[in-house]
Amino acid sequence: MYPQLLKHIKRYVQLTPDEETLLCEKLEFKKFKRREFLLEPGKLCQGNYFILKGCVRQYFVNNKLNEQIIQFGLESWWVADQDSLLNKQPSTCYIQAVEATELLVLNEKIRQSLFEEIPTLESYFRIMMQKAFVASQRRIGFIFNQTEEERYRHFASQFPDFLQRVPQYMLASYLGFTPQFLSRLRGKRESGKSEKSGK
Secondary structure, three states: OOHHHHHHHHOOOOOOHHHHHHHHHOOEEEEEOOOOEEEOOOOOOOEEEEEEEOOEEEEEEOOOOOEEEEEEEOOOOEEOOHHHHHHOOOOOOEEEEOOOEEEEEEEHHHHHHHHHHOHHHHHHHHHHHHHHHHHHHHHHHHHHHOOHHHHHHHHHHHOHHHHHHOOHHHHHHHHOOOHHHHHHHHHHHHHHHHHHHHO
């Protein structure tokens, strides 16, 4: 049994004990070392990944050979290349472990078959997709409507854990500015804190 996943599911839907057992029997436990790839371009995404421990990033490399991070994932987050899963085509992005990571893999074919046996599970994943879509819309809105400093402050207030766990250049890529700008911004914030504490 995987209590971390079941606890997460119970926040949104209720499964029977038999349904929980059936689901857990279909999951595959995997470990990834730091910087190891869960998925690379040209390969089919095999399923959805539920993170038990660690941190991953999903990104692509643009025409200028710069990494552009689409999303991060921490404990109790789902990550996958949904385009590859839905359209059954090779992925165009990477999913990589930022830290040593432990996760559960739910194969896509198995997930679809489980929806017939556990209809409530389909409701759970629909909610997960809706939440992911809303988060994506909000991120696009922040990029177009907020300054770089406003984006950083908002992200820092919403996800303080990331500031300690994610390298600076990755955070800059995700927020849409350069590592140099982020370094100056952090330096500005630290100097402001020092001035306040000295008063």
